[in-house]
Amino acid sequence: MPENSTSFVMTNLQGNLKKILGDLYGLRTWVEYGFRQCKQELGWTDYRLTNFQHIERWWEIIFCVYTMISLNSPAFLTLNQSLQIETEVTGTSCANCVDFSHHQQWNHDSGWKNTLNNLRLIVQPLLLFWLIYPWLDIFPNSHLLLGFNHLICAMNQFKPFFASG
Incomplete structure (x- = not known):
């Protein structure tokens, strides 16, 4: 822009807006910085989103993943385990439950990245099946279908914590 140019901002806010608009516009830098950091943490730095609908969809995905991870954090899992103890006392324990933490790539550390990795491991068989x-239309294999069916049934036993009301 030329040195003596002016830019205008249209708004529906009332009153003396210089400070308010300056502060709000200053937040844009922090939002973009946070957006960039989130993309970098998730390994999505090569993707550029400029369309509002795409950015909105991206944030929906982020918040869904955040909710899944939060519900499987130690605080919520402790609540879930106390509920499982109550059901075991009443005699409705699971005889065929699978301990997913025996997977060789299971991450036993705490932290959101570790929880996300573990949730990816749980979803992986279903994703691989659909890939x-x-x-299987070209190379029919009933044994493979049966194996996937058994694996997915076992994975469906995963009991994440979901708050009930």
């Missing part, structure tokens, strides 16, 4: 499913 290979079209090939």
